[in-house]
Amino acid sequence: MRTVRAVVALLLVLLPATIGTAGANPPKPFVWTTVWATSAHQPSKAFVANWAESGFTNHTVRQVVRVSDGGLTTRVRLTNRYGTTPLAVAGATIARSAADGAIDPDSVQNLTVGLAPSFRIAPGADLVTDPAMLSLAPLESVTITLYLAEPTGPATQHAQSFATTYRANGDHRADATAAAFTETSQSWYYLTGVEVANVAPPRSALVAFGDSITEGVGSTRNSDNRYPDELAERLAAAGIPRAVLNEGIGGNRVTVDSSWLGDSARTRFRHDVLDQPGVGTVIILEGTNDIGLSSGVTAVDTVVDVSPEQLITTYRDLIAQARAAGLRVLGATLPPFGDSPYFNDAAENKRLAVNEWIRTAGEYDSIVDLDAALADPTDPHRLAPAYDSGDHLHPNDAGYRTMAATVDLTDIR
Template sequence: MTLFLTVLSGPALASVSQETGRRHHLITWGASADRLGEGVADRAYRLVVRTSAGGDNLRIRLSNAFGDRPVTFDSVYAGLRKSGAELVRGSNKRLTFDGARSVTVPAGQTVYSDPLPGRLAAESDLVISVHSPDAAGPATGHGMAMATSYITEGDHTADESATSWTTRTSSWYYLDAVTVRTSASTGAVVAMGDSITDGWQSSTDLNRRWPDYLSRRLRASSATDVEGVANEGISGNKVLADGAGQSALNRLDRDVLSHPGVRTVLLFEGINDIKAHTGVTSQDLIDGYREIIKRSHDAGLCVVGATVGPYKGWYEWDAAGEAVRQEVNAFIRTSGEFDGVADFDRALRSPYDPERMLPFLDNGDHLHPNDKGMQAMADAVDLADLSCSTT
């Protein structure tokens, strides 16, 4: 397979403005941004991500959303992984920004690279290598990647060997989206959620989060033209309150509505609001869901609601929280306000005690599914719902 056939000339915006109605840019990978420690000058990151949809003209989005000062990236490359931090020989190509090799991202902002001509296959292990000469202050990234990436001091972004990339990390730094150009009839779904969507307790480096299983189902199916999947889960995230990342309400624009080619939001959040014992009622959560639905509909997107899974046996479970969960799930299933329903509760619960997860699907903490549970969730999604239309 050949990746990135030629070197780019010309800025991203010019390329996008010349697109015809037959093709468009589509998100093929995403990860929610959050504050991630302190930036370090003259450090490079080799970030390994798994794409969903295939296409050409790859672009990446660099994020300084949580920075308090500008950060410069003076060398950025994209390639294919061979194994570990080693790349497929000849695949590593420099990315540019408005035709320049260097870009400065203002505090609180994001920047897209120019498109890189050449085709990127679906389900690729894509490697983005970035170096910053001046990073300092709050760094932006995604803390719980459930995948191994690599760090080195100095600029080794052009290297295809793994020699200099000796430090491992389980986080993604500064990168929050990858897009490709594909048929305009092809869409994407954004999975918006918390630690379960983020993949906690799934197998590291094996891409067994439920959005990964969903991506593989979509690739094998002719029932829908949705192929892109972006995982916008943050461990501990809530619908209503900031804390573990900005709340779903406060990050909706950046993590969902700003991405190209998105057709549907698959919303699976609420358990952290419920079990936190802060007095959140079912009506509070329903009001939050309604705001997400309205804002997504206003942007032309559909919203599939996923029921909140069982958690009896988790240390924060109590009867009052369970009552809220049941009321919220009744709304998701029966209100008709969502464009579709993914009944994750039904997929995960025990037939003998529906307040508990089926032990076969439980990783052992009674809240987070294991790999089999992740697959059961993905299998519970009606793929036809992801092709819905608000018109």
Template sequence: MFTAAWIASPQLPAEGFTPNWSREGFWRQSVRQVVRLTAGGERVRVRFSNVYGTSPVRIAAGSVARGGAVAPLTFGGAAVGEMPARGELVSDAVQLAVAAGESVAVTLYFDTATGPATFHAQAFATSHRGPGCLLDGEGFTESSESWYFLSAVETDSGRTDGIVLFGDSITDGFGSTPGADRRWSDALARRTGRPVLNAGIGGNLLLNDSAWYGERGVHRLGRDVLRLAGVDTLVVLLGLNDIGFSETDEQPTYKPAPVVEAGEIVAGYRELIRQARGLTVIGATLLPFGGSDHWGERAAKVSHEVNEWVRCSGEFDKIVDLNRVMADPDDPDRLHPSYDFGDHLHPDDEGYEVMAEAVADLL
């Protein structure tokens, strides 16, 4: 049975706050993207998303590689594949032995213009682009910290104990060391030995869509989480941007930002719980964010009310109190200084390890 070993949540092509190639797309170019798997196996297959594309996208050639072992990708037995408009394409399974914790490189060659590319904005890993067909891994001339068209790598692990982390930039890994796989999803995979899949999108909201920050959480859960094979646990850490964007003038996609009450966030959580019936759903309290650009008197009040509901309602199957775990003991509304990336909103590598440990203790 093929199960997800790595995923990235698709986003609408946008320039946003991360320079990328999504709007220009690709033409007579190759793209090489390296991802770290959290489940091993003897065979691999790859999923590609064109969910935001308005026309088909042709993959003229592709490969997946681990170390010196390179396997060509095929699609229904053919070397060429086509992603349908607003759809996805799944490669055939290829023989390539991989272990949990190993990285694979997926290389694609586009011989015709793709148009704007469905992508994942903040990869915190480096992708490469170069002219012509570069399946041999040489000749790349440009780099980007986004993923393009690539939405999942699956292995024949047969695992059924996968964990999905569903959230915003904190889940996506903002504040972790780029290229080092130090997100809290990486840390949780190392601690548990289980497949851990990262369904975070920087800036994402629970209740509202955004041109930069993805579809609202209550809409994208089905596509990004519930259709994944081999998953039995969902961790929800989402809602901080819904609360905090109204406190800052620096969000160009929200002027003015929607102002939400705690009851609206709670209703969103209840909808996620309803949709995820059959999974173990772990609710996480929102991290402290005092002193950040998301903080203010109103944001403080709403976040406290939301966190108290998560702790006391009993509606999640389990809860992890990340707010208390990550707080400064001398000022509980702020992140512990040892865990603060520097913006008083996002953890650093050490903070992400602490978050992973707190969840691992529940499993």
């Protein structure tokens, strides 16, 4: 029965846009939109200890994500972008999430590729599964479980997920409980997106593109309190739910590619923003690490001195790419980082220069002034204490809610 459902779903979403019957109201086509995403990067030891460098052998990996919008049928995007050998997926499932790694057994669907239950992903490649007959509601949690029987080698990952991933020995892809999943980490592996199909025209998605402040460092784990999550909740509460995609990487820089901290914003912008199905708007919040790491405050990566002019040149390139793709581009000012290891007079002068350009150049379609929203009124070089996670660089949950509240919803296409 599930195979029949999968075939029906595949046929439905592959119907060409011109199909229909004569008359005034021909059927509308299905259109895919990404409703959850994360940025993949290299396996490394940056920030957290996890399973990325050792990879998996005869392991089942269970990952829980919350989608920001809903749809009629669902498919999953997987990646072996930084792998050096083919990734063999012996089997995979998707299901509605229950508590603590458990799943709703009545919702379990096999994930297939070309209707095959096992498949391989070539080194450097991504793929999208066949549609699964699983409808999703806005802000619903879904669980993707991969059985990796063969040795994978080092795993393409997103290191800082702030969500629990579960691992079991052997094949437990359809287990309703999490009893076999005795190991956990706080990273995602091989998983980069969840997409849904809706009748055209669907609601367009927004990409939050940035570094650890977009990623959610400082937020409460397993609580979906990152600023893109908070923005998705705000849109849903306003009666205009839409996908908000978190494409932040901790330590990421605008101008510098890194084997530790991910490809630069300049390198990954096309894949993480322009190639996402259904995107209409992007918010760019990045540059803090270029400034902070210019002064040599790093234990994990190469120091490269970056000027405000270099950042602005790259911002202009990203704006041009987004506009050419038909996207609306919002520029976020860089929040204060006084008292953090990044802070010194030279770094602060660079931050102020970049923010002045963002506010006054008129090159973005609109501005999200996070600097003004998060700054301490008595010392604008610092985060307000109520918004500081404690490291004087990353906001806490209240800070992320304030960031989401600062976005003018009418600026979103």
